[in-house]
Amino acid sequence: MFEHMFDYVIPMTVTTVASIAARLGISRTTVSNAFSRPDQLSSHLRQEILCAAQALGYPGPDPLAQSLRRGNSSYVALLFGEELATSLLTSAAQRLLASVAAASEQHWGGLLLASAAACRPRRAAGPTGRASQPTAGGLIAYSVPEQATGGFVRSPGKRVLIGGPPPTNPEIAWVQFDLALGAHALGRHLVELGHRSVHMVRTPVFSASFGWPEPAEAMGEHIFDGFSQGLGAALSHTYDLCAVPTRKQCVELLGTAENATAIACDNDATALALHAIAKQLGIKIPEQLSIVGVGDVPAARLAGLTTISEPCASAGHTALALLAEGGRCVLPAEVMMRDSTGPAHSR
Amino acid sequence: MFEHMFDYVIPMTVTTVASIAARLGISRTTVSNAFSRPDQLSSHLRQEILCAAQALGYPGPDPLAQSLRRGNSSYVALLFGEELATSLLTSAAQRLLASVAAASEQHWGGLLLASAAACRPRRAAGPTGRASQPTAGGLIAYSVPEQATGGFVRSPGKRVLIGGPPPTNPEIAWVQFDLALGAHALGRHLVELGHRSVHMVRTPVFSASFGWPEPAEAMGEHIFDGFSQGLGAALSHTYDLCAVPTRKQCVELLGTAENATAIACDNDATALALHAIAKQLGIKIPEQLSIVGVGDVPAARLAGLTTISEPCASAGHTALALLAEGGRCVLPAEVMMRDSTGPAHSR
DNA sequence: TTGTAAGCGTTATCAC
DNA sequence: GTGATAACGCTTACAA
Numbered sequence: 001m002f003e004h005m006f007d008y009v010i011p012m013t014v015t016t017v018a019s020i021a022a023r024l025g026i027s028r029t030t031v032s033n034a035f036s037r038p039d040q041l042s043s044h045l046r047q048e049i050l051c052a053a054q055a056l057g058y059p060g061p062d063p064l065a066q067s068l069r070r071g072n073s074s075y076v077a078l079l080f081g082e083e084l085a086t087s088l089l090t091s092a093a094q095r096l097l098a099s100v101a102a103a104s105e106q107h108w109g110g111l112l113l114a115s116a117a118a119c120r121p122r123r124a125a126g127p128t129g130r131a132s133q134p135t136a137g138g139l140i141a142y143s144v145p146e147q148a149t150g151g152f153v154r155s156p157g158k159r160v161l162i163g164g165p166p167p168t169n170p171e172i173a174w175v176q177f178d179l180a181l182g183a184h185a186l187g188r189h190l191v192e193l194g195h196r197s198v199h200m201v202r203t204p205v206f207s208a209s210f211g212w213p214e215p216a217e218a219m220g221e222h223i224f225d226g227f228s229q230g231l232g233a234a235l236s237h238t239y240d241l242c243a244v245p246t247r248k249q250c251v252e253l254l255g256t257a258e259n260a261t262a263i264a265c266d267n268d269a270t271a272l273a274l275h276a277i278a279k280q281l282g283i284k285i286p287e288q289l290s291i292v293g294v295g296d297v298p299a300a301r302l303a304g305l306t307t308i309s310e311p312c313a314s315a316g317h318t319a320l321a322l323l324a325e326g327g328r329c330v331l332p333a334e335v336m337m338r339d340s341t342g343p344a345h346s347r
Numbered sequence: 348m349f350e351h352m353f354d355y356v357i358p359m360t361v362t363t364v365a366s367i368a369a370r371l372g373i374s375r376t377t378v379s380n381a382f383s384r385p386d387q388l389s390s391h392l393r394q395e396i397l398c399a400a401q402a403l404g405y406p407g408p409d410p411l412a413q414s415l416r417r418g419n420s421s422y423v424a425l426l427f428g429e430e431l432a433t434s435l436l437t438s439a440a441q442r443l444l445a446s447v448a449a450a451s452e453q454h455w456g457g458l459l460l461a462s463a464a465a466c467r468p469r470r471a472a473g474p475t476g477r478a479s480q481p482t483a484g485g486l487i488a489y490s491v492p493e494q495a496t497g498g499f500v501r502s503p504g505k506r507v508l509i510g511g512p513p514p515t516n517p518e519i520a521w522v523q524f525d526l527a528l529g530a531h532a533l534g535r536h537l538v539e540l541g542h543r544s545v546h547m548v549r550t551p552v553f554s555a556s557f558g559w560p561e562p563a564e565a566m567g568e569h570i571f572d573g574f575s576q577g578l579g580a581a582l583s584h585t586y587d588l589c590a591v592p593t594r595k596q597c598v599e600l601l602g603t604a605e606n607a608t609a610i611a612c613d614n615d616a617t618a619l620a621l622h623a624i625a626k627q628l629g630i631k632i633p634e635q636l637s638i639v640g641v642g643d644v645p646a647a648r649l650a651g652l653t654t655i656s657e658p659c660a661s662a663g664h665t666a667l668a669l670l671a672e673g674g675r676c677v678l679p680a681e682v683m684m685r686d687s688t689g690p691a692h693s694r
Numbered sequence: 695t696t697g698t699a700a701g702c703g704t705t706a707t708c709a710c
Numbered sequence: 711g712t713g714a715t716a717a718c719g720c721t722t723a724c725a726a
């Protein structure tokens with residue numbers, strides 16, 4: 001009964017172009033023009049309108065209605081494959097977010113965060129269920145399969161995929177990461193640190209932290225090639241190990257690698273395992289042994305593992321550029337220098 | 348001339364409720380109901396509609412149009428005072444973002460990031476200028492003055508302010524941080540570490556990293572009170588220092604504090620300065636001297652300074668709850684234990 | 695259970 | 711330089 005008691009606080013009429021027009025006795029078009037197309041208007045009348053708008057507390061054209069009418073939103077969406085809560089744990093995702101945020105601030109009206117995982121397909125939305133997929137003017141999808149990116153934007157040309165396999169649809173832009181180049185750089189770095197006997201651990205089926213089902217072996221190969229080219233003659237031995245080695249395997253490997261000054265793994269999980277076991281065995285890292293991995297998983301940062309990371313900081317800017325121009329490009333991975341590498345010494 | 352060459356790729360008619368209705372020879376209402384109000388429909392017909400929608404590649408109701416019509420958006424906006432590029436550097440902002448993201452994923456359709464700084468007032472938007480303020484269903488504003496939060500949401504009841512002074516408008520929800528409680532905890536912690544002679548540095552006008560113009564002294568007082576209660580008899584001396592002390596001042600202070608085992612500052616800037624100079628003087632931290640600050644500025648993390656941080660991880664959940672229920676609550680600050688504190692020893 | 699009609703707030707088109 | 715009209719895609723009383 002008394003639910004409208006406080007209505008006086010809220011203006012009964014929401015201020016809109018129509019109300020301003022009515023107030024001034026002119027047409028809605030003219031008011032709209034005053035905001036969106038100043039050149040269509042005598043500047044005198046424009047001032048008058050702007051003035052009246054301010055007086056009426058009009059906050060400006062509603063972005064929602066604008067988007068609906070114009071068919072484009074001023075938001076750019078950043079889409080992750082996993083739940084946001086999970087994705088934002090990754091240093092890669094954090095850096096990507098920061099760079100997208102920074103770069104988008106110039107030309108976009110807002111940054112929309114969403115995850116493909118949390119967005120059930122729109123059609124399943126019930127009456128009380130939360131709304132489904134967001135709509136944006138542009139979409140940047142990180143580690144999301146091409147198929148899952150539909151529906152967020154109106155045109156495929158407004159999509160750019162980061163990482164993963166190249167999109168089938170040629171209209172979709174693509175930023176690729178070249179981890180092999182990073183591996184090459186990391187290999188060279190080890191050589192420059194004086195390492196002359198580096199052992200490499202290869203994981204036959206290796207999909208690491210990149211949730212891509214397909215080019216796992218291929219990617220592993222590329223990384224291996226990158227490392228071996230970077231290391232040159234310093235690469236003295238190669239092991240094959242499963243991605244989640246047992247303690248025993250690690251101990252054996254470390255024994256075999258006794259006269260190696262560094263161990264390079266093609267993934268972080270293995271590198272972290274060796275790192276942990278080596279410490280347990282009393283091997284000082286990096287004084288006696290340097291260890292590097294690939295992927296920059298969250299644990300790598302915590303453990304201080306030197307590793308190769310997807311170049312997310314540059315990816316943000318690049319993606320935004322590609323959103324405008326379209327096209328594809330490949331970015332070299334970056335080396336994350338941390339505490340598990342140092343000058344070569346013998347054990 | 349040939350700009351429409353590839354039109355065959357894009358369906359000439361965008362799929363919409365109307366097109367589905369036309370296809371099936373029924374009314375738009377029924378189609379809409381099939382998606383938004385399943386109970387208004389025979390499940391048989393509903394299936395038929397959903398089926399046809401899928402066949403036509405209909406991605407579901409356009410959130411934009413839905414929002415416009417229903418007058419509420421399914422996005423929740425997280426608003427920062429500074430540019431996103433700047434804000435996201437802060438550990439506090441990162442933690443807040445993560446917690447809001449996690450908590451919002453359950454009930455909201457997307458998370459909109461924006462900064463009050465980057466949003467010029469709507470009315471200034473030119474014809475080609477990017478759209479102005481985003482519109483959301485709910486707004487969480489962190490370190491943003493109450494006045495700058497208008498226009499993002501349609502109703503004041505859909506706003507919650509985090510930090511800063513209490514909002515004037517009683518409809519706006521508020522999450523307050525109690526740094527004094529954190530100071531108390533940190534003081535106790537020092538005592539528990541065995542410190543019996545703790546010196547305190549007070550900064551008369553102290554607004555630290557909280558861009559609030561007003562209760563600077565008051566806040567400083569509260570923090571001091573918190574510390575002194577937590578420290579009890581261990582608090583043996585208090586200095587007054589400006590927020591950005593000179594090197595000379597630091598050296599003098601460290602000399603005077605020679606028989607203190609710990610120094611507590613009411614802000615990070617001072618603590619960091621003392622921390623740096625102490626190291627230069629060869630004082631081992633934390634072995635010989637523990638130093639703590641307040642605020643958890645980015646540099647504090649890098650320097651490994653133990654400090655008090657705004658409890659952003661819990662703030663996200665709390666804010667989201669308050670968005671629904673309204674109201675106000677106060678959260679105790681958290682102690683960020685880092686490397687600048689350790690057991691008490693004498694110098 | 696289904697259809698009709700009237701919007702939500704804005705802007706593009708085309709007359710005047 | 712200005713104004714009427716018709717959308718944009720959807721929802722929701724209310725009537726059938």
